[in-house]
Amino acid sequence: xxxPVAYIRxxxxxxxxxxxxxxxxxxxxxxxxxxxxxxxxxxxxxxEGADAIVLNGGYPDDQDDGDIIIYTGQGGQDxxxxxxxxxxxxxxxxxxxxSQAEGLPVRVIRGYxxxxxxxxxxxxRYDGLYRVVRHWFKPRDDGFRVLQFRMEKISTSEIVxxxxxxxxxxxxxxxxxxxxxxxxRTERAIQQLxxxxxxxxxxxxxxxxxxxxxxxTVELPGGPASEVAHIQGLGEPHNGPDCEENALxxxxxxxxxxxxxxxxxxxxxxxxxxxxxxxxxxLATHPKHSIGIQYVRQHRSYWAK
Amino acid sequence: xxxPVAYIRxxxxxxxxxxxxxxxxxxxxxxxxxxxxxxxxxxxxxxEGADAIVLNGGYPDDQDDGDIIIYTGQGGQDxxxxxxxxxxxxxxxxxxxxSQAEGLPVRVIRGYxxxxxxxxxxxxRYDGLYRVVRHWFKPRDDGFRVLQFRMEKISTSEIVxxxxxxxxxxxxxxxxxxxxxxxxRTERAIQQLxxxxxxxxxxxxxxxxxxxxxxxTVELPGGPASEVAHIQGLGEPHNGPDCEENALxxxxxxxxxxxxxxxxxxxxxxxxxxxxxxxxxxLATHPKHSIGIQYVRQHRSYWAK
Numbered sequence: 001x002x003x004p005v006a007y008i009r010x011x012x013x014x015x016x017x018x019x020x021x022x023x024x025x026x027x028x029x030x031x032x033x034x035x036x037x038x039x040x041x042x043x044x045x046x047x048e049g050a051d052a053i054v055l056n057g058g059y060p061d062d063q064d065d066g067d068i069i070i071y072t073g074q075g076g077q078d079x080x081x082x083x084x085x086x087x088x089x090x091x092x093x094x095x096x097x098x099s100q101a102e103g104l105p106v107r108v109i110r111g112y113x114x115x116x117x118x119x120x121x122x123x124x125r126y127d128g129l130y131r132v133v134r135h136w137f138k139p140r141d142d143g144f145r146v147l148q149f150r151m152e153k154i155s156t157s158e159i160v161x162x163x164x165x166x167x168x169x170x171x172x173x174x175x176x177x178x179x180x181x182x183x184x185r186t187e188r189a190i191q192q193l194x195x196x197x198x199x200x201x202x203x204x205x206x207x208x209x210x211x212x213x214x215x216x217t218v219e220l221p222g223g224p225a226s227e228v229a230h231i232q233g234l235g236e237p238h239n240g241p242d243c244e245e246n247a248l249x250x251x252x253x254x255x256x257x258x259x260x261x262x263x264x265x266x267x268x269x270x271x272x273x274x275x276x277x278x279x280x281x282x283l284a285t286h287p288k289h290s291i292g293i294q295y296v297r298q299h300r301s302y303w304a305k
Numbered sequence: 306x307x308x309p310v311a312y313i314r315x316x317x318x319x320x321x322x323x324x325x326x327x328x329x330x331x332x333x334x335x336x337x338x339x340x341x342x343x344x345x346x347x348x349x350x351x352x353e354g355a356d357a358i359v360l361n362g363g364y365p366d367d368q369d370d371g372d373i374i375i376y377t378g379q380g381g382q383d384x385x386x387x388x389x390x391x392x393x394x395x396x397x398x399x400x401x402x403x404s405q406a407e408g409l410p411v412r413v414i415r416g417y418x419x420x421x422x423x424x425x426x427x428x429x430r431y432d433g434l435y436r437v438v439r440h441w442f443k444p445r446d447d448g449f450r451v452l453q454f455r456m457e458k459i460s461t462s463e464i465v466x467x468x469x470x471x472x473x474x475x476x477x478x479x480x481x482x483x484x485x486x487x488x489x490r491t492e493r494a495i496q497q498l499x500x501x502x503x504x505x506x507x508x509x510x511x512x513x514x515x516x517x518x519x520x521x522t523v524e525l526p527g528g529p530a531s532e533v534a535h536i537q538g539l540g541e542p543h544n545g546p547d548c549e550e551n552a553l554x555x556x557x558x559x560x561x562x563x564x565x566x567x568x569x570x571x572x573x574x575x576x577x578x579x580x581x582x583x584x585x586x587x588l589a590t591h592p593k594h595s596i597g598i599q600y601v602r603q604h605r606s607y608w609a610k
Contacts, residue, residue: 011502046528048506089527097527102505197316200407201353218558220565221579221608222394222402223351252557253523260525274526303526 007036009043011051011104012129019128022120023109026054029124034107041074044095049104050132053096053151054124056111061138061146063237064116066153069108069130070237071096072138073147087137087146096149097260100132105154129154134233136261136302150236196242200228206286207249213263213271215284216251227255231265231295238298245292248283261303265296274303312341314348316356316409317434324433327425328414331359334429339412346379349400354409358401358456359429361416366443366451368542369421371458374413374435375542376401377443378452391610392442392451401454402565405437410459434459439538441566441607455541501547505533511591512554518568518576520589521556532560536570536600543603550597553588566608570601579608 026038035052036043044050059072073093076085108127110119130151137145209224218225229248232240257263269283328334331343340357341348349355364377378398381390413432415424435456442450514529523530534553537545562568574588
């Protein structure tokens with residue numbers, strides 16, 4: 001009997017396995033430490049985050065544009081690959097959300113069954129590190145909802161190091177201050193949306209930096225602070241407009257809750273807690289700030305069950 | 306009599322004035338729309354943010370390493386350039402903090418009086434766009450405190466556009482949804498600190514994602530969320546270590562308050578509101594999480610008056 005090799009979850013590049021390396025099958029990927037599973041698309045857990053995904057044509061909602069991938073989460077399919085249930089924010093799906101929240105890099109592996117021009121014709125290929133920049137539930141035409149993740153490639157000119165090695169994680173008590181040493185820096189390229197400063201200024205001015213959800217202002221020595229959140233996300237695939245009608249003035253805590261779907265809005269701008277599905281308040285409004293109900297509905301379609 | 310030309314504050318590159326362009330004097334800079342003032346180092350206001358700075362040897366606490374600049378705020382000097390008072394978080398100084406909070410790009414202009422090897426020998430030179438990544442008060446040996454800003458250069462291979470034009474800002478009502486159009490993207494290079502994932506994991510696990518300041522947990526559909534803040538900043542010039550003893554588990558709102566100096570800690574881990582200088586609570590602790598008092602003292606030295 002062969003003892004199974006334990007998978008050590010590592011974030012970032014695996015030494016000896018640079019971008020472009022090919023593998024015959026999923027078992028080879030697992031033994032190389034690139035991906036934990038032989039079946040699941042996502043290698044990860046809710047607590048640790050996801051370290052890798054396989055893109056292999058399993059989900060028709062995937063969209064592979066090379067450096068930008070709209071990746072569908074796992075679950076809800078029968079053995080023939082038909083969607084028969086909703087996907088849930090658990091297991092590997094919650095792992096990818098954790099990676100988004102922590103900024104952890106995710107290895108992307110493409111397989112021969114993937115339809116895109118970026119896929120290999122045989123076997124599997126490690127195609128570099130990506131970051132999860134957004135996630136949402138997509139309501140499908142068949143009535144089921146699937147999770148989707150927008151993933152953006154991290155520049156190939158850098159190698160992201162020290163995103164946490166397994167031996168560190170297992171022995172936190174063994175670390176001393178001297179061992180931790182200086183903190184290294186990596187230059188990385190990011191895609192940045194060129195948001196309009198006038199929208200940010202108007203929204204903050206109208207609401208006087210008061211959060212439209214909890215009415216808090218974060219008071220700082222240099223003046224009050226708030227964040228301007230978009231209701232319908234900017235960029236692919238949501239393509240919400242960068243205008244006041246699609247923006248809210250929020251504190252950082254409620255910005256996080258809104259973007260991650262803990263809260264959504266009704267048509268009459270009541271605030272709903274997504275877990276309990278209870279109305280927990282009403283959005284603060286300002287006469288000059290008209291809110292586009294179409295954006296509220298789009299955001300709600302991602303998160304309301 | 307000559308009518309003075311109004312300065313139109315623009316963030317980002319000024320068309321026709323690429324990086325490396327030289328100017329004979331401050332008036333030329335002002336007329337070109339690069340910097341609002343003929344004397345002040347900082348071109349900006351607390352409400353709009355700062356669009357430009359001049360580095361010209363006026364403050365001995367400046368440190369110019371080319372792509373990284375430790376820039377000293379304005380004020381507190383007599384006419385002979387001696388520090389005779391504390392600097393305050395007002396005026397241009399508050400403008401730079403606003404630029405940090407909003408991620409606005411700041412034009413850096415070096416003058417002939419600057420001592421560094423990066424300065425021109427005559428006149429002034431526009432040296433590209435930088436971002437403000439951190440600020441703090443530095444207690445000087447003479448007892449006065451000055452503001453300092455860590456500024457990092459934005460990659461020269463890109464031009465940051467559309468950070469808000471003055472004509473837009475002045476006529477918000479004139480904007481329509483169709484005018485706003487698609488949102489463009491810019492690839493930019495950033496310096497990223499390679500933080501240890503094990504520190505983040507341990508701190509979050511010990512505190513169960515509960516904020517050590519306000520005891521809030523941000524509950525998200527994928528699980529609870531929190532942020533790990535460093536007490537003594539990482540990187541130059543603070544060089545705090547990336548270890549559990551120098552870290553706190555905070556909600557995003559209190560992370561912002563802590564980093565911007567609205568809150569600091571006493572040696573016995575009571576929480577002080579920096580504006581009122583009143584104790585407003587006690588830091589939540591965990592038996593496994595020992596906090597290094599030297600880091601608490603360093604953070605406090607930036608913010609306590």
